[in-house]
Amino acid sequence: MLTGVILVVTIGVRNPDEPAAPPPAQPALAIPEQRPQPGAESPRAGLAAPVDRPAVSDQAELDAWATRVAGKTHIPARVLAAYGRAEMWMQRQKPTCHLSWATLAGIGRVETARGDFDLSAVAANGRVVKPVVGPPLDGSPGVAAVHDTDAGKLDGDKSWDHAIGPMQFLPSTWKKYQERANGDGGAPDPQNVDDAAFTAARFLCSGGDDLGTPAGWWRAILFYNPGVPYGQDVFSAADAYAEASVAP
Numbered sequence: 001m002l003t004g005v006i007l008v009v010t011i012g013v014r015n016p017d018e019p020a021a022p023p024p025a026q027p028a029l030a031i032p033e034q035r036p037q038p039g040a041e042s043p044r045a046g047l048a049a050p051v052d053r054p055a056v057s058d059q060a061e062l063d064a065w066a067t068r069v070a071g072k073t074h075i076p077a078r079v080l081a082a083y084g085r086a087e088m089w090m091q092r093q094k095p096t097c098h099l100s101w102a103t104l105a106g107i108g109r110v111e112t113a114r115g116d117f118d119l120s121a122v123a124a125n126g127r128v129v130k131p132v133v134g135p136p137l138d139g140s141p142g143v144a145a146v147h148d149t150d151a152g153k154l155d156g157d158k159s160w161d162h163a164i165g166p167m168q169f170l171p172s173t174w175k176k177y178q179e180r181a182n183g184d185g186g187a188p189d190p191q192n193v194d195d196a197a198f199t200a201a202r203f204l205c206s207g208g209d210d211l212g213t214p215a216g217w218w219r220a221i222l223f224y225n226p227g228v229p230y231g232q233d234v235f236s237a238a239d240a241y242a243e244a245s246v247a248p
Contacts, residue, residue, distance in 0.1 A: 029074045029244055031109070034236040038228060042217035043235050045100040046242030049084035052092045062088070072244045075105055076120045082193040083108070085181060086201040097205035098212035102245070103221075104167075104197050106238030110230065111168040119166060119193070126182075126194040134163035137170075146170065154190060165190030167200045177203045200224070 047069055050061040062081055069084075070077035083101035090099045112119050121129040138160045139145030146161040150171035155162035161171055167190075169177075174190050179202055181194035188195045207223055209216035221231040 027074065029240060031237050031240045034239060035232050036235060038218040038222065038231065039215045042212065042214045043100075043102060043106065043239035044242035045098075045212070046102040047245040049087040049091075049101055052088040054092075058088070069245045072247055073105070073241045075108075075241070076122065078122050078124070078126070079108065079119050079193055080105070082126060082181070082197040085194060086197040089181075089198065090201045090205055094205050096208075096210060098210055098216075099201055099205055100211070100238070100242065102238040102242040103204070103211065103217070103234070104200055105241045106234040106236070107167060107200060107224065108197075109237040109241075110233045111166065114168070117166070122193050126192045127189065128166055128191050128193065131191045132165055132168070134168060136160040136162055150175070165196045166193050167196040169196070169199065173203065174199065177206065 047065070050058050050065055052058060062084055063077070066077040066080040066084055069075070069080050073080070075083075080101070083104040086104055087099060087101040090097055108119060117128070117130070117132050119128075123129060133155050135143070136157055136159070137144055137146035148158050149161055152158035154164050154171045154174065163170060164174065169190055174188075177199050178188035178190070179195070179198050180186055180188045181192070181198040188199065190196055190199075204211065204220045204224060207220060209219045211217045211220050218231060221234055222228070225231070
């Protein structure tokens with residue numbers, strides 16, 4: 001488990017009141033279905049995010065990288081910047097994890113499809129325009145029963161927990177791994193794509209696994225969600241995004 005993480009802020013912060021530019025209309029990237037067995041292989045890593053430089057702002061490099069990758073993957077550049085930032089900081093804080101932004105993008109794709117929300121609707125400050133709250137985990141058919149753990153603070157329900165934010169954390173998991181991604185001293189926000197991506201990265205890297213290996217990648221993904229079909233869906237998306245990011 002990661003504890004006592006100290007962030008050295010090297011990436012600039014946008015004006016939170018700045019309106020988000022409308023994203024270009026692009027068709028979603030075609031994702032070939034792959035069904036590898038757990039531990040058999042890991043997805044490709046894709047075009048690496050910029051190297052984090054502790055004493056210099058890397059915002060221009062991150063934005064340029066995100067714009068380039070967005071043109072190839074059709075993921076909004078603002079969202080890619082969140083995934084890339086998480087890769088950058090984890091590479092510095094826990095380099096043995098070898099987490100790629102493509103894995104975070106794969107999780108984001110699967111969760112947005114399951115939750116039926118649109119990641120293009122993200123403000124310039126990283127917050128989703130409309131808060132994302134999943135259905136109650138109330139033990140109804142096909143749904144696990146998870147009684148309230150946050151007094152309704154994050155999901156608005158004092159009886160049952162709901163998955164929250166663009167990376168769909170349970171409130172109890174969010175509380176354990178949450179981290180603010182822009183270093184402004186504010187409280188981590190599960191509805192902010194930067195905070196959600198960085199918290200997901202901390203969660204995936206908390207077990208000491210090397211996500212650059214098949215065994216390590218699968219252990220981390222099944223820790224995030226224990227369903228093998230879920231892991232296969234994430235694998236398919238992550239590998240397709242990685243391949244597209246380095247295509248000519």
